Amino acid sequence: MKLSYKTYNLPFTHPFTISKGTKTHQPTFIVELEYFGVKGYGEAPAISYYNIPVEKMMEDLEAKRTLVEKFSFSDPERYWHYLHHLFPQNNFLVCALDMAGWDLFGKMRRKQLHELWKLDTAKAPLTDFTIGIDTVDIMVKKMQEKPWPVYKIKVGTENDIELVASLRQHTDAVFRVDANAGWTLDQALHKIPVLKELGVEFVEQPLAKDDWEGMKVLFEKSSLPLFADEACVVEADVAKCQHHFHGINIKLTKCSGITPARRMIKQARELGMQVMVGCMNESSIGTAAIAQLAPLLDHVDMDGPLLLSEDIARGVDFDNGRIVYTSGAGLGIEFSGFNDAI
Ligand code: MG
Numbered sequence: 001m002k003l004s005y006k007t008y009n010l011p012f013t014h015p016f017t018i019s020k021g022t023k024t025h026q027p028t029f030i031v032e033l034e035y036f037g038v039k040g041y042g043e044a045p046a047i048s049y050y051n052i053p054v055e056k057m058m059e060d061l062e063a064k065r066t067l068v069e070k071f072s073f074s075d076p077e078r079y080w081h082y083l084h085h086l087f088p089q090n091n092f093l094v095c096a097l098d099m100a101g102w103d104l105f106g107k108m109r110r111k112q113l114h115e116l117w118k119l120d121t122a123k124a125p126l127t128d129f130t131i132g133i134d135t136v137d138i139m140v141k142k143m144q145e146k147p148w149p150v151y152k153i154k155v156g157t158e159n160d161i162e163l164v165a166s167l168r169q170h171t172d173a174v175f176r177v178d179a180n181a182g183w184t185l186d187q188a189l190h191k192i193p194v195l196k197e198l199g200v201e202f203v204e205q206p207l208a209k210d211d212w213e214g215m216k217v218l219f220e221k222s223s224l225p226l227f228a229d230e231a232c233v234v235e236a237d238v239a240k241c242q243h244h245f246h247g248i249n250i251k252l253t254k255c256s257g258i259t260p261a262r263r264m265i266k267q268a269r270e271l272g273m274q275v276m277v278g279c280m281n282e283s284s285i286g287t288a289a290i291a292q293l294a295p296l297l298d299h300v301d302m303d304g305p306l307l308l309s310e311d312i313a314r315g316v317d318f319d320n321g322r323i324v325y326t327s328g329a330g331l332g333i334e335f336s337g338f339n340d341a342i
Pocket of ligand 1: 178180204205229230249278
């Protein structure tokens, strides 16, 4: 296989704020794997609070480039195992390569991945559109700029309730909230019943990621379903979430790709939990990978291309929240970003 990679710094339409901080751009790492003339692409956005900048992905990849390239590719799951042992400390890099392996695999078989997996795309849930933390006026303005059937509202401040109540005055859309580990147990116990009254459908990561005792109490008392995000990063975390959360939010980048994400979905189902896949502000490349899994999910948050003001590929469109699939093979993307690569 021949390996190439590129980095991009994708600008957000609006500065994006969650309870962990604000950012104006999303750095992202794109890989290309070429095998007998077929090219597959994968993506991993860099996230500062996980301490894996794009430079770290480049450095780790260069250190083992020949090993990555000499693999005799037959199927993506075998490739993931190889990569997982090659880069045990860099799930983000493994995700980008795993995704490229799946894109390649689908293209070699001339089928989109959801077709290979025999999934019914009509079952894919609507994607939400995320409203980052801001003043109420700006949050209302962002919502009105983007009429949408499902909004994910970032919370985790003193005035969460006032904020959601203000937004509710402007729309009947479904709301879900993401506290990004920003509440204490007492705050969550107080806020959740009020949010339910305001038409919120579920809460993502209410408490600190390691507050399992708090989650056990909240799980028993919460009138809204609770989804793990920061508390459910890799496969080993899924079982821990049972009886603490009603569902899990899987991120491809954090769990190390499509291959482990499929296993996590299966395991969560076996444990009676709901499943969503979330994004980390990927371009249309990583977002198209989420679209392939969407028919397996209860909820999906794949609005990266909607929040970014520049995209680098085509491959996934939305019609009022509904995913519009392309006809291409693999991830179903069109990307020419490596045409000028050396
Ligand atoms: Mg989240």
